[in-house]
Amino acid sequence: MPATSLFDRALRKSPWVFHVGTSGCNNCDIEIADCLTPRFDVERFGVRLVGSPRHADILLVSGPVSRACRAPLQEAWLEMPRPRAALLVGVCACSMGAYRDAYGVAGPADRVIREVDPEAKLVYVPGCPPKPETIIAGLVKLLGEL
Amino acid sequence: MEIERLGEWLFFYLVFPGAAFTLALGLALSWVDRKVGALVQWRQGPPPGQPFWDVVKLLGKEVIVPQPAWTGFLVLPFVACAAALLAATLVWHAALGLPGGALGDLVVVFYLLAIPGLAVVLGGAASGNPLAAAGASREMKLILGYELPLLMALLVPVFQQRLVEGRQVAAATLSLEGLVRFQELAGEAVYRPSGLLALLVALICCQAKLGLVPFDLAEADTELAEGALLEYSGPPLAMFKLTQAVQLATLPVLLVTVLWGGVERSPGGVATFGAKVLALVTLFVLIRNTNPRVRIDQALRFFWGPATAVAILALALARLGW
Numbered sequence: 267m268p269a270t271s272l273f274d275r276a277l278r279k280s281p282w283v284f285h286v287g288t289s290g291c292n293n294c295d296i297e298i299a300d301c302l303t304p305r306f307d308v309e310r311f312g313v314r315l316v317g318s319p320r321h322a323d324i325l326l327v328s329g330p331v332s333r334a335c336r337a338p339l340q341e342a343w344l345e346m347p348r349p350r351a352a353l354l355v356g357v358c359a360c361s362m363g364a365y366r367d368a369y370g371v372a373g374p375a376d377r378v379i380r381e382v383d384p385e386a387k388l389v390y391v392p393g394c395p396p397k398p399e400t401i402i403a404g405l406v407k408l409l410g411e412l
Numbered sequence: 413m414e415i416e417r418l419g420e421w422l423f424f425y426l427v428f429p430g431a432a433f434t435l436a437l438g439l440a441l442s443w444v445d446r447k448v449g450a451l452v453q454w455r456q457g458p459p460p461g462q463p464f465w466d467v468v469k470l471l472g473k474e475v476i477v478p479q480p481a482w483t484g485f486l487v488l489p490f491v492a493c494a495a496a497l498l499a500a501t502l503v504w505h506a507a508l509g510l511p512g513g514a515l516g517d518l519v520v521v522f523y524l525l526a527i528p529g530l531a532v533v534l535g536g537a538a539s540g541n542p543l544a545a546a547g548a549s550r551e552m553k554l555i556l557g558y559e560l561p562l563l564m565a566l567l568v569p570v571f572q573q574r575l576v577e578g579r580q581v582a583a584a585t586l587s588l589e590g591l592v593r594f595q596e597l598a599g600e601a602v603y604r605p606s607g608l609l610a611l612l613v614a615l616i617c618c619q620a621k622l623g624l625v626p627f628d629l630a631e632a633d634t635e636l637a638e639g640a641l642l643e644y645s646g647p648p649l650a651m652f653k654l655t656q657a658v659q660l661a662t663l664p665v666l667l668v669t670v671l672w673g674g675v676e677r678s679p680g681g682v683a684t685f686g687a688k689v690l691a692l693v694t695l696f697v698l699i700r701n702t703n704p705r706v707r708i709d710q711a712l713r714f715f716w717g718p719a720t721a722v723a724i725l726a727l728a729l730a731r732l733g734w
Contacts, residue, residue, distance in 0.1 A: 273472035279465040307455040309446070312462050317637035320476060320645040323469070347474035347645040 277323065277349065278409045280312040284322035286342050288375060290329020293395040294356035298328065300398045308402060319345040324408065327375040330358040330365040336372040340382045351387040351408050352379055355401055360390040387411050429504030431497050438657030439463040441693050445660065448697040463657060470650035478643045480540030488538070489644070489651035492531035496658040499524035503662055506588030507669040507685075509677065517586040518566060521666065528655045529555045529621065532630065535652075536640025547639020550708050551630035554620055557715035558627075562617035564723035566670050568610035571730040574598035592674035600673035606729035611671050613723045615695065618663045620711070622656070624696055626703040627711055664692040 287295055301308045302315065316322050319342045331339055343352065352375070357363035359375040372378060379386045389411065391404035424430055442463045450457025477485060502516045502524070529551060536548030569591050573582035576598050583594035591601075601607035620627035631639045641652055668674070668688045675685040706714070 272468055276465045276468035276472065280462065280469045282466075304454040304456075307450070307457075309450060309458050310456050312458055312465060318642045320643055321638065321641075321649060323473075345476070347476050349473070 274412075277412050280314075281324050281405070281409060281412075282314045282316045282322050283324045283326050283353075284316055284319045284342065284346070285326045285328070286335075286339055288327055288329040288335040288339055288359070289332040290356065290358055294328035294358075297395040297398055297401065298326065298355060301401055306398045306402065308405070311405075313405070319343075320347065322346050323350060323412075324405075325350065325352040325379075326355060327352060327359045327379075328355045330362045330368075330371045331373060331375050331378045332370050333372045336378055339375065339378055343379050343386070344382060349412055351389070351412055352376075353389050353391060353401075353404055353408055355391045355396060355404070357392045357394045360392050363394060424505060424510065425498065425501050429508060429510070430501035434497060434500040434504070434658055434661050435654060438654070438659075438661040439467070441660045442657045444690070444693055445697050445700075448694060449701050452698070452701040463653075467650050467653055470653065471647050473646040475646040475648065476643075478539050478541065481538050481643070484534055485538040485643075486648055488531040488535040489648040489655070492528040492535075492655045493651045493658065495524050495527035495531075496655045496662060500658055500662040500665070503588065503666045503669055506592055507665060507674045509589070509592065509674070516588075518570070518588060518591070518670065519586055521588065522563060522566070525621070525659070525662070525666075526555065526559065528659060531655075532640045532652070535644070535648075536630075536642070539640075539643035541643050543636050544640050544642045547630045547632065547636045547642065550632075550636075551623075551640055553708055553712060554627060554630060557712045558617040558620040558719075561613050561715055561719040561723040562621070564720070564727055565610040565614040565617065566666075568606050568723075568726045568730045569595070569601035569670055571727060572598075572601055572604065572606060573730075573733050575733075588669060591670055595673045601671045602673075604730075605734045606726045607671055609722055609726035609729070611667065613719050613726065614667050614671065615692070616719060617715070618667065619696055619699055620715070621663060622659055622696065624700040626699075626706045628705060629708050629711060632705070660693065660696075661689075664689045664696075667692060 285298065300306060319325065325343055325346060327339065354360050354375050358365060362371060362374045365371050376388050379388065389404050389408040391401055393400055426432065443458065443460050446462065447457040499521050502521050533548045533552050533555070536544040536551070570583050570586060573580050581594070581598050583591055585591065585594070595601055602611050623631050631641065636642070641649065644652060668685060672688055675681055
């Protein structure tokens with residue numbers, strides 16, 4: 267589809283986000299919630315948090331993927347209608363951070379998602395936790411990839 | 413319906429004041445909804461084109477049909493949207509006093525407006541998802557709750573009677589055109605005690621019909637993950653979003669037509685009408701943003717208790733000539 271099609275423009279103007287917390291420490295979740303507050307207000311860009319992966323365009327993952335969360339995360343990814351992409355927020359989701367080599371984790375989120383969909387489009391937002399500005403910057407980058 | 417006027421009816425249904433116009437107005441009003449909601453929270457909110465882009469995006473996305481779903485899962489969203497648009501056409505036709513005589517009366521509009529709610533119930537149940545089933549069951553109970561007081565409130569102008577130039581005038585008709593003409597003759601229904609009570613009850617019922625907080629139990633983002641609409645994606649979801657937008661335009665217009673005098677055919681009259689509709693929508697949004705969600709038993713007790721009692725009181729007052 268050419269980059270100038272109506273649907274392509276609509277996709278960039280209305281990214282709906284489904285948030286999956288994969289056993290993180292909640293620090294990233296607080297920063298993600300910050301993005302919705304008056305100071306940053308991502309609804310200005312049409313971003314909406316939705317309650318069902320079926321409605322979402324972007325899967326937002328925070329936290330290292332524990333073994334218990336591996337299957338639900340993969341399921342959430344597969345339930346999303348195409349075109350879809352994932353935003354990995356925080357160093358844990360990107361590369362497991364402090365949980366590297368821990369016994370209870372199944373791997374960083376990118377590896378877990380690529381197990382079921384090798385072609386998945388991913389954008390990494392490292393930080394512990396990343397600032398809301400960083401998350402928004404990552405989101406903008408992701409919209410360029412869509 | 414005469415066959416030579418088919419073109420005119422199609423124009424009414426598809427362009428003005430039906431599909432194209434009502435959709436545009438509905439999307440604009442759902443932007444008002446989100447913008448006012450954002451302003452209440454001291455946020456800037458989405459740009460004006462946001463609902464439009466949302467719908468275009470949903471129309472272009474993949475459709476996923478859950479394995480246990482039957483055909484109705486995909487058909488019902490379109491039925492819901494078509495029914496809402498037909499209801500909108502009938503209401504607008506009467507409100508604007510368009511040529512062509514009476515198209516349908518209050519009862520027809522009332523039934524048509526019930527179809528989107530039923531479509532959500534059936535579609536949610538058809539998806540086979542347990543959360544969607546819970547949402548569908550709540551929506552069903554909510555419909556049982558609000559339909560009774562809403563119908564009674566909308567019947568108030570039918571029973572109203574006035575003294576105009578020394579003789580008693582009563583609407584005594586269910587046709588929307590008749591109600592508009594009665595109000596032109598005898599003054600708007602809402603400026604009598606019975607009409608005011610009716611508008612209050614109808615407002616609260618419409619809040620539930622639109623699925624807005626405090627009656628958003630069927631969609632319940634937080635615990636039911638969008639409830640009955642959970643399994644919908646792509647174009648069918650877009651149809652439900654469009655249906656909601658159409659209802660957001662139709663219900664205030666219906667209330668203004670039945671209780672607040674319809675549209676006077678002059679620039680000032682159109683502006684007044686627009687201001688009334690916008691005022692009702694803003695009221696919906698403010699109620700939505702300043703209240704917590706109620707439980708389903710609380711909602712039912714409210715609709716069958718105080719709301720119905722006030723509606724009965726309004727009917728009695730109307731019959732007594734207030």
